[in-house]
Every structure is written in structure tokens, then in C-alpha cells.
Amino acid sequence: MADILRISEVSVRFGGIQALDHVSLSVAPGEAVGLVGPNGAGKTTLFDCISGRRRPSGGSVTFDGRSIDGVPGYKRARLGIGRTFQRLEVFPELTVREHIIVAERAHRGVGALWRDLLNLSRVRPEEQERVDAILDLVGLDHLADVPVAALGLGTCRLVELGRALACEPKLLLADEPSSGLDHNETDSLAMVLRVVQRERAMAVLLVEHDLQMVAKSVDRIVVLDIGKVIAEGRFDEVLAQPGVREAYLGAGA
Amino acid sequence: MSTLLGYVLPGIPYGCDFALMAVGLVITFRTTGVFNLAFGAQAFGAAFVFDLLVRSEGLPVWAAFVLSVLLLSPAVGLVLDRFLFSRIATTNMTAKIVSSVGLLIAIPQLLPILFGGSPRENPPSLWLDQAHVEFRLFGTAVNGSEVSTTVITLGAVAALLLFLRLSPAGLEMRAVVESRRLAQLQGIDSGKVAASAWALSSVMAGLAGVLLLPLSNVLNPTNPLQFTGLLVAGLTAAALARMRSIGVAFGAAIGLGVAQEVLELYFPNGALHTASVNAFPFIVLVGTLVGSKSLRSLGFRADPMAGVDPPPPPPSVSIRDPRLDVPMKWGFRALIVAFVVSGLTWVPGYWVTPLDAGLVYSTIFLSVTLITGASGQLSLCQASFAGVGAFAAGQLAAHFGLPVLLGAVVGGLMAAVLGAVLALLAARISGLILTLLTLAFALMADTFLFQYSWSGGSGTGVSVPRPVMGSIDFTSNRAFLVLALVVLLLCILLVALVQRGTTGRFLAAMRGSEPGAASLGINLLRARVTVFAMSAGIAGVGGAMFGSLYSPVSADSFVYEISLAFVVVVITTGSRRIEGAVQAGMSFAIIQFLFTYAPSRFQGLTPILFAFGALNYAQHPEGMVEYQKSRWMMRVSRLLARVDGRRGTAPTALAAGAAGNGMAGGVVGGSAPNGAPGLAGSPVGLSSGVVSPRG
Ligand SMILES: Nc1ncnc2c1ncn2[C@@H]1O[C@H](COP(=O)(O)OP(=O)(O)OP(=O)(O)O)[C@@H](O)[C@H]1O
Ligand SMILES: [Mg+2]
Numbered sequence: 001m002a003d004i005l006r007i008s009e010v011s012v013r014f015g016g017i018q019a020l021d022h023v024s025l026s027v028a029p030g031e032a033v034g035l036v037g038p039n040g041a042g043k044t045t046l047f048d049c050i051s052g053r054r055r056p057s058g059g060s061v062t063f064d065g066r067s068i069d070g071v072p073g074y075k076r077a078r079l080g081i082g083r084t085f086q087r088l089e090v091f092p093e094l095t096v097r098e099h100i101i102v103a104e105r106a107h108r109g110v111g112a113l114w115r116d117l118l119n120l121s122r123v124r125p126e127e128q129e130r131v132d133a134i135l136d137l138v139g140l141d142h143l144a145d146v147p148v149a150a151l152g153l154g155t156c157r158l159v160e161l162g163r164a165l166a167c168e169p170k171l172l173l174a175d176e177p178s179s180g181l182d183h184n185e186t187d188s189l190a191m192v193l194r195v196v197q198r199e200r201a202m203a204v205l206l207v208e209h210d211l212q213m214v215a216k217s218v219d220r221i222v223v224l225d226i227g228k229v230i231a232e233g234r235f236d237e238v239l240a241q242p243g244v245r246e247a248y249l250g251a252g253a
Numbered sequence: 254m255s256t257l258l259g260y261v262l263p264g265i266p267y268g269c270d271f272a273l274m275a276v277g278l279v280i281t282f283r284t285t286g287v288f289n290l291a292f293g294a295q296a297f298g299a300a301f302v303f304d305l306l307v308r309s310e311g312l313p314v315w316a317a318f319v320l321s322v323l324l325l326s327p328a329v330g331l332v333l334d335r336f337l338f339s340r341i342a343t344t345n346m347t348a349k350i351v352s353s354v355g356l357l358i359a360i361p362q363l364l365p366i367l368f369g370g371s372p373r374e375n376p377p378s379l380w381l382d383q384a385h386v387e388f389r390l391f392g393t394a395v396n397g398s399e400v401s402t403t404v405i406t407l408g409a410v411a412a413l414l415l416f417l418r419l420s421p422a423g424l425e426m427r428a429v430v431e432s433r434r435l436a437q438l439q440g441i442d443s444g445k446v447a448a449s450a451w452a453l454s455s456v457m458a459g460l461a462g463v464l465l466l467p468l469s470n471v472l473n474p475t476n477p478l479q480f481t482g483l484l485v486a487g488l489t490a491a492a493l494a495r496m497r498s499i500g501v502a503f504g505a506a507i508g509l510g511v512a513q514e515v516l517e518l519y520f521p522n523g524a525l526h527t528a529s530v531n532a533f534p535f536i537v538l539v540g541t542l543v544g545s546k547s548l549r550s551l552g553f554r555a556d557p558m559a560g561v562d563p564p565p566p567p568p569s570v571s572i573r574d575p576r577l578d579v580p581m582k583w584g585f586r587a588l589i590v591a592f593v594v595s596g597l598t599w600v601p602g603y604w605v606t607p608l609d610a611g612l613v614y615s616t617i618f619l620s621v622t623l624i625t626g627a628s629g630q631l632s633l634c635q636a637s638f639a640g641v642g643a644f645a646a647g648q649l650a651a652h653f654g655l656p657v658l659l660g661a662v663v664g665g666l667m668a669a670v671l672g673a674v675l676a677l678l679a680a681r682i683s684g685l686i687l688t689l690l691t692l693a694f695a696l697m698a699d700t701f702l703f704q705y706s707w708s709g710g711s712g713t714g715v716s717v718p719r720p721v722m723g724s725i726d727f728t729s730n731r732a733f734l735v736l737a738l739v740v741l742l743l744c745i746l747l748v749a750l751v752q753r754g755t756t757g758r759f760l761a762a763m764r765g766s767e768p769g770a771a772s773l774g775i776n777l778l779r780a781r782v783t784v785f786a787m788s789a790g791i792a793g794v795g796g797a798m799f800g801s802l803y804s805p806v807s808a809d810s811f812v813y814e815i816s817l818a819f820v821v822v823v824i825t826t827g828s829r830r831i832e833g834a835v836q837a838g839m840s841f842a843i844i845q846f847l848f849t850y851a852p853s854r855f856q857g858l859t860p861i862l863f864a865f866g867a868l869n870y871a872q873h874p875e876g877m878v879e880y881q882k883s884r885w886m887m888r889v890s891r892l893l894a895r896v897d898g899r900r901g902t903a904p905t906a907l908a909a910g911a912a913g914n915g916m917a918g919g920v921v922g923g924s925a926p927n928g929a930p931g932l933a934g935s936p937v938g939l940s941s942g943v944v945s946p947r948g
Contacts, residue, residue: 113751
């Protein structure tokens, strides 16, 4: 089967820093791939290039069989690329439920102004059901009506995840979803990711420092260091490679 | 050749003056991330004080210079930094702009109130006499003030560059420009650096103001428009320099000064003159803002370490006990009925006009509620949109006999189109540049768009008749009250539908986080164009009503300061809720009316009262009045809860308190970064019932 995501030779430069240096990787439909590497390796920058937040200076990104270079971010989201952010990008004044509703409606394209003006924008029962299902999935049903500003970091990560899932992405980019969560929460998050990925056949690209969580959640990992892919393959095999250990222990520990 | 030179040479001192302003803007922006529009006002302030010291106090020029430029200006800069901008260093761009707009309004209004103000001819020159021809260059006379402006500017900028290059403080400043966080890690006190940047740039602004005095020949305290020109040129030069290079800003400013004079040569008078000479700075400004690639991402802080910054304080979410909903709803309806009945019967005639005005202002202010409250964008040209509506209604009635109400709708549509065009122009641009673009439009409207007989009716103004519908005549102020109320209610309905609907939720998402909204597939551009168009449309309709109330109206009724005042007033009372706009409208009109009883110099106090409220925008984006109200609501809720508790029916605590991962007590926002107790001071509310962010 054709890859859902194919990145070839993508490069990004910030002044003197080569954040991404001819990075290539691909993800098959329904596959979970871990993207690991020390701080500053360029993982978030790569996510930004895939989700359209940043334009790479070279290389190209293909999604679902078509090139998406030059496609603006919101259109990529509509094509089926969802993401969460390492640096939270929640909507502080909206409640958890409203986050999901916003995502749900953006995804279904029912945001036309005339509907508002005719007062047709109330939450309908079937919409309510879908929203509740998502809330249930990420375990936030008891917090549904709390403004996100009042929630802690870990909970906000779950909100971002739920919001991304409500858009039913074909590919989910999760940027350090477990940072700020405690051990049990991390476990259940890994579970949720695994379940959704299997049930919906959603591809996942997971950036994570918690290697245990990575081990539980992915089929394969790619190691990035100083903007370059230095290894990829099965989790235990890759971590056994000396270059990888060095990059990790040298910079990370 | 020598004629051309005769225009090039006088352009240079103007250019020098612009350069000082531009350099000040660049320095503060680079070191603190604040785009300080208030430099225009600071320049005016320094000039005003300098003039006052020399002529009223009889101080020697050098002493006045030391006091106003070398002592007072940096002191003002330091105070602003210490008590305002350093506290909001990590907040978003909108908060910083709102604060500087508040100052831009307050400072020029405050000075004449403190010291009295009538226009003064022939203000003093810092050095060398402007009437005296110093020398001739290729046959062109060069007078004293031209020499002094040029020489002093060159000296000041050279000193500044040397300081930045060579002194340790200058090096630290340049390190902070690279990355505030990184510099801090290396032990540089970025607070100190910001303070020196403020002091330095304020001296530049003050110097620009004092040097402008002899060039412009008259200092009019009640109309600091000449300083607006200074601000526009400074902005343009700073934008041309991509807010980066001091050298480029300097060169661009000189170029602007010269180009402006040379245009005078080619279009000495007539319509082309007004069009070209007046429009020129704006065309360059708008072109730069829209066209420059590196300006596009300006709003997003380029600090690679910005991720370390703490998130801005969440706005306090007002929590209303659901038991208050019904009484409030009926109370509100009763209030409207009481208002109409009183307005039509016992209220004395001279009080009816301010009530009319209050309703009309409320309508216009709703446009701010929509754009700033709902979408988090800042538009500084709402009064210009109102002007478009008013002039359209008036002109259409005069030339085509169109009924005024229909004309108001057409005017609203025209304003909406203009708003959409502005938002489209700014398609790929960050919020800050869009805001500057609206400011450029507002300035453009009052310097020339509204100056023609077909638009603002030059001189006499445009008369907008009172509507007459069949047998109902709205000519009397009392009858107009009903009409104004109906228009207001219609606009309220529109805004409420949008706010409550999907569009409102999308806008709230966009306001919260643009990347987050885009990641869900929300088209930010479409949302922005929609909200700009609707908001401009409402302002246009409100403007037509304003015109009809105060007919005839001229460009003076819609100058850019009024746009600034509108934004500041609404932000102070609360831009998030519809009732905020109504409170703002009524109180603005009534306070203004009350000031007519005060001595005339206090007339300008109304906007100042609100301007100080706007300085709190960073801590309380929901508005000071709204913030106070929500505190009261909370007290009432607690009281109710206690009464209930005695009856033994304590409301079940919402899970929020237990929920926050480590965040104790479900604190709902409002805690100021400087530790002032916001709502956070009372970790209540969440436990007293339903939490509704926009009840
Ligand atoms: N906006 C920016 N401007 C300048 N440099 C940047 C910017 N964003 C990232 N960088 C730099 O690019 C490099 C890669 O950053 P990136 O955030 O992609 O790393 P990362 O792998 O996500 O690291 P982490 O594990 O800390 O999240 C880093 O050296 C970073 O400092
Ligand atoms: Mg990262």
C-alpha cells in the first residue's frame, strides 16, 4: 500500500542553525512511528513542516498520494493531518466540550455564517453524542464544562488530543503528549493512542522523550539528531545501535 | 537641477526628524517587543514642555532642553517601562499595542489640561535661528533650524550607534535583541537592558519633538496632528527597515523626508497635490506593511527560547450563579422599558441628546465587541468606518434622495467592503501588522479621504437628515431615541447570533491560539475577513445614525484619535460581552455630557478616564469594569451558596477543583503576573455551580 506520508529531503534553517538537514521518512497508513531524538534535534520543526505551520526551504512532503507543498495549514488539517503541540495551543476561554465542538464543526465544515444568523448553530443530539464519545475516549467527561484556563498542563494535553481526534485525522502528529502527565496518565494515554490507532486505522507519528511510552505505542522508530535521521527500524534494534546511544546519552542524560 | 535641489535640501531636516522617531521605534521593538505608538505622544509632550519652559517660565533654551529632553523624556520612558511594559513583557502583541494606544491618547490630552493650551506661533528653536539664513548651497538658502536639526540628529544617531557598538551596556542590549532568554541565561539582566532601551528611545522621541517645533512653526496643543505625521513617517521608516536595522531606518527616514518635499515640486497645488503629497506616506507605509516578507511574521516572537516563557495569564472567566439568570433577564427587560418610557416622558429635553448619543455610541461600540472581543483582533479605524457610513447616508440622501435608513444600510455595506479589503490586504500578515494597517487607514481617512466634497463634504460637512418613515417622523430627539434603540437592538441581535454560533466559537478559538485553530482546519483568513466586514458594517450603520443625530458632520467627527478612543473605551468597560458595549456607549456619552459643565480645558478628560483603564488590558483582557462586575457576581454567588448551605442544600461541587493536574482549587484565571490578586485570589466559583465562560 502507498505511504500515507512521505517526506523527502526536507530542510529548514534558522540563521546559523540547520534545524533539518535533508530529512526523509515515510509512514504507512495505520502505522505508528516514533520520532525520537535529543532536545533541539528538530522534531517539532519537522512537525511544523508537515502540518504547514512552517515552510521548509527545500524538499517536499507528500500526503495521501498528493504533494502538499504550498498547501496552507488549515487545508492540510482538512485533508486529514491532525496534531498536538509541544507548547500548548489550547483556547483558554473555551471549555473542554467547546474545544471538541469547535473541532467537530471545523471538520464537518458546518461553520457557515448564515447558519449562525438563522440561529441554526445549537448543538444537536447526534453532535452531542459524538462529542461525548470523544470526551469519554480521552477521559475528560467529568471536566467537560470547565474552561481550559483552569486546567493543568497534563489535562490540556488530553484536550489537545481529543480535539485532534475529533477531526478524525488519517495521520496524527503527537508532539510530546505525555510531558506533564504522571505515570498512570501516561500509561492510559499510550493505551488511548494505541486503541484509536488500531480501531480507526489512523497513522501516528509520535514525538516522545519517555522511551517506555514509545516502546508501548509504536511499531517502528526514527531517530533524529541535529536535523538528520541517524537511524530507523524496530525499537529495540535501533536503540542497540552505538550511534543512537551516543546521541541520546551524550545529549540527553 | 538647482530647483530640484531646492526641494531636496529642505527635505533633509524633516527626514532627520523622522529618523529619530524611527530609530526609537526600532530600539524598543527589538529589545522589548513593544511597538510603542506612544512615541508620537511622547514627542509631543517633550515639545510642549520645552516650549512651556522657554516661553512661560523664561528659562534659557539649553536649560529647557536639558529638562525636557535629557531628564523628563527618559524619565517618562523609565516610568512606562517600570510600571507598565515590563509587567506585560510576555503577553501577546495585542496587549502591548492596546497599552501604547492608551498612552497615545492620554498624554496629549493631559498636558493642555495641566498647563492650559492655546496654539502658539513661532515656537523656540533649540539652536540657531530659523529666520536666519546660515549659508547657501548651490543657490538654495539653508536656514538655521534646518542646520541645527540635521547636525543634532546626525550627532545623536552617531552617538547611539557608537554606544551600541562599543559600550558594555550596548553589547548587552544587542544580546537581548538576539534572544531575551538566552541573554538572561548568560547573566544579563534583561530588565535593566529594557529600561535603558526605553530611556534611550524616549530621548530620541523627545528630541524629535523638540526639533520639529521650529520646522512646523506652530505648536497647537489641542491638535497634535503634526506629531501624527511624525509618527506615520517614523512608522514607515521603521517598517522599511523591517524593524531591524537602525541604519536602514535612518536612511529610509531621510529618503521619505526628501521624497515628500520633491513631490511638492511636481504637484505644487490642486487635487493632485492633496492626493499625492498627503497620500504618499501612507502608500509607502501600506505598501511596506503588506509587501514585506520579513514583516509578516513579526507578531510571532522570534526568540528561539520563547518556549521557556510562562504562558500569559488566562483572562478571568466570570462565573454567574444560574440562580441569578432569571432575575437578571427580567431586570434587563424592565430596564429597557423604563429607559424608553423615561426617555419619552419625564427626562428633560437637554438630557435626551446624550441618551440618543449613548445609544448611537453603543451601536458603534458593538463593532469593537465583535472585532476585539470576539476575535481578539485590534482595529484602530472603527471611527473611519463610522465616517464612511455617515457620509454615504448623507451624500446618497442629498444627491439621489435615498431615504436615510436605506442610506445607512448602503453605508454599512460600503464600510463592510472596505473592512473586508483591509483584512484581505493583510491576508498573510500577523495581527500586529494588520493593526498598523488599520491605523494607517484611519490616518489616511482623516488626512485626505474625507477631505473632498464628495466624501466628507470639505468645510461645511455633510448633512445627514433625520429619517422619516411614512407618518413617523424621527426629527425630534425623543422620537430618535426609539429609532436608535431599535437599530441598537438589531445590531445586538446580529452580534449575539454570531457570538453564540459556530463563527463565534471559531473566533474564540482563533483568539485563543491561531496555530491551534489552524490545526483543526479553521480558515483563519476567512474568519478574519468575515469579522472585519461585519464589524465595519456595524460601525458604518452606527456612524450613519451618529451623522443623523449630530448633522451636519464633517471629517473632524471621525478623526483617528476618535477611533483610538473608541477602542480604549470599549476595552476598558469590557469588550467580551455585548453589555460591555452598551455600558461603554452610555457612560461615554453621559460622562462627555457631564464634562460640558466643567471648564473647557477639561473637555478632553473623557477619553483619558478610559485610557487608564486600557493600560490594564494585559492583566484583564475582559475589561476592568467587567472584571469588577465578575467579582461582585462572585460575592453574590457565595452569599447565595451560604444561604443555601444553611438550608442544607449546598450545591454539589463541580469536579474542577479535584481535576486540575496539580493546580489546586480550580483557579479560574485573572491572576496578574505581578502577583496582584485576580480572581485567583478567591478560588471559588467553580464550586458554586455551573461555569459559563460567556454566560
Ligand atoms: N523559531 C525559531 N527560531 C530560531 N531557531 C529555532 C526556532 N525554532 C526552533 N529553533 C531551533 O531549531 C532547532 C530544532 O528545534 P526543535 O524545536 O525542532 O527541536 P526538538 O527536537 O523539537 O527539541 P525538543 O525535544 O526540545 O522539543 C533547535 O536548535 C532550536 O533552537
Ligand atoms: Mg520539540
